[in-house]
Amino acid sequence: MGKTMKALQFNRPTKALKLTEIPVPQIQHGDDVLVKVVYSGICGTDLHAIKGNYPTAEHDVTLGHEFCGLVVEIGADVKTLKVGNKVTVDPYRGCYKCRYCAGGNPQFCMHEGPRNALGFFLDGGWAEYCVAPAQQVHRISASLNLGLDLACLVETLSTIQHGIDRIGVVPHDANVLIIGAGIIGILYACIFHLHGHKSLVVSEPSAERRARIEVLELGYRALTPDQTREVMTEAARDLDHDGLDYVIDCSGYAPAVEEAFQWLRKGGHLCIFGVAPPTAKISISPNQMFHKELTVLGTLTNPFCYPKATALTAALGQRYLSYEKLAIETFELDQYETALSRLASGVISKAVFKFPE
Template identity: 40%
Template sequence: MEALRFTGSTQVLEYLEVPVPKITLPDQVLIKVAFAGVCGTDLHIIAGEFPFSNKGTKILGHEFSGTVVDVGSSVKNIQKGDRVAVDPNEGCRCCDFCHSGNPHYCNIGGIQNTVGIHRDGGWATYAMVPTNLVQKLPNSITLEQAALAEPLACLSHGWDMLSPVPVGSRILITGAGIIGNLWVSLLHLQGHKNVTVSEPNVTRLNFVKKLDTGYNLITPDQLTKNRATDPNYAFEVVIDCSGFCPAIQQGLSLLTKGGKLCCFGIPPPDQTITVAPFDLYAREITIFAVNVNPFSMVKSIGFIEAMGSRYIAYEKLGIQVFELKDYRKALDLLKSGSIAKAMFKL
């Protein structure tokens, strides 16, 4: 089968033929991959910026959907022919974090044991995963849409943390990549109208226009000018989807009293922002970050069903589809900001 494999020690990503995995354990599920996404985390891994990216050689791809072709002897919840999405994250199921319902904090599992990062993932014709990570799809969801289930599961976790957000709240989204576009879709679905999207790349802002939300689409320079001309220009909620520390810093400065900053994008581990604790106190600012998707895949499927093709359509979201062998072109376009997301069709 074809696969994209990454070696952390040499930072080499290679396209090659490898054997099809065979079921050796009773809880395993073999999936014929249909669609597999390229996440910003993948770009950090390939660049050697992700903290756990130097452990061995693995097939990347932690966002994928497909069809079950074989199952182990103890698998009961899934059968051959089922269409599925994959939750790549799980805990050890033994530690205090896991037992308290927070497997994403697990020091053994969690982000340190993710399918597509530390275990072979979906950038291949076939992928092998344990049955507890497989989410069966309803007939109302296509395999194309289901390939976004994992990032939307992360959004679902973030939405639970951010809520309640009263309709009418002034909301700023910084970064109009795929995550920013999915947040735009989620907020519009929930009835929010007073939303501003800040993005320096005009091409990406044009992708947001295709979602036809009527939101205010501006550049970071325009944000600065608006604040300079109106000292009361501020937001109740800022959601950073860029992972770019200057954008996070700007968003923090634009929060009104009682405001909330959601750090969703993943910044480089060596970058920092400056926060004055007295300012947090004086304005009662809340800052929180979102780490993956603990038990939120079911909610993600619910979001996809609710959004439907009104929002979850590749053309509207700026997603371009590639064959696996064209991965270099896909990564180059993604890095340049010419597309919001690259998706491999196997």
């Protein structure tokens, strides 16, 4: 019998999450890479998945889609990586042949997509080892000086990187409203700050989450939704001067998105990052869209974003991403119950499993 490892596996039919001992996965294809996991994050999506509210395999599967580590073995055809490389692993892939992939949008792939995502349908990173195709494994260049603790945030930042690619260049005289100060809203605020933007407001009902914006000392106001309404109602008296250029929803809360739409000034953008329930609706005025030339855009996962997001993570560095500032807590794999309950209760913004190197 070969080597075994600890893995935290989910079984969707029974909704059971269990820590188990399974064989270390083996390289099966020429382009496979065996990664020794060092840091592996837990995010809100995982909490949904464990409740059975997010698609995952119908059999035992190791969850975990935000991880990084070290290459310990490579298949015969792997040219881009060497044993010992520090790497991040992109959980998603496209077929790179269908019309969407060919058009540069593997996030819409008709053949791969979520059904072949690591940590949802294929074994992911809540285990000591994971096998992934080389195409999904990205070497962290030594020149970036990026530690694996922060590299664990590359997956999250890769989805934000796609949002930034979709939004395009934001001029420095823009007024920005971010709805929601969960980890995504906080990271968007950090990136705007890194890029030198001064005029940004974060709207967030939870005092705990607002305090995380204060801790980062960005000089941005973190307001309750009532305070935001007050400030923006005042601004709406003279939208051309004080209106918003960008509303970035990181909450998925439709009423807040609908309300913010009226505060956009001419040329404004409404950017949907938050995942609203499928049945949620907002009502917006086509007349206003016409007169103000408004743009509404969505942003899904992270097509081709890993290299850029890795450099972005390094650029943000400890100044913005230290676990202490972001209220990220590390756990050992067998502390998973505590990790999940602390994340679900909101006392931390993210939980991360740390494995011995």
